Amino acid sequence: MNKTEKAPNRMLSMLQMKCPNCHKGPLYKNKSVWPLNKMMDMPENCPVCGQKYEIEVGFWYGTGYVSYALSVALIATLAIAYAVLVGFSWKDNSIFIFIGVMVGALVIMQPWIMRYSRVLYIYVFVKYGRGQTLKSSE
């Protein structure tokens, strides 16, 4: 582990949905996913460092792929857990129960999947302290 880590708690900042540039400002207006119709509301700029969140028009379009990947990862994790804890068999309804559990989990987790998709996505493009602060100050 000789990876020099300059950014403080990158993982923690991602978990807490903080600005990728300063790790202080919140990415989302509401801390909780409630109300659901406001859960994707983001400030235009980071209130702490001024980092623009929607870097260009349609920037969030690519998050569709990220949320797809996260959903697949969630299903894979569930499938492994289910196989270990319950086990799959053609003789009973375990596969159908699993599908029910999986769909339920996907629906319940959807707000977080969508939010963390954007968090992961912006952390790919904006690195700590090197973000483009579009503050029109002199």
Ligand SMILES: [Zn+2]
């Ligand atoms: Zn910031």
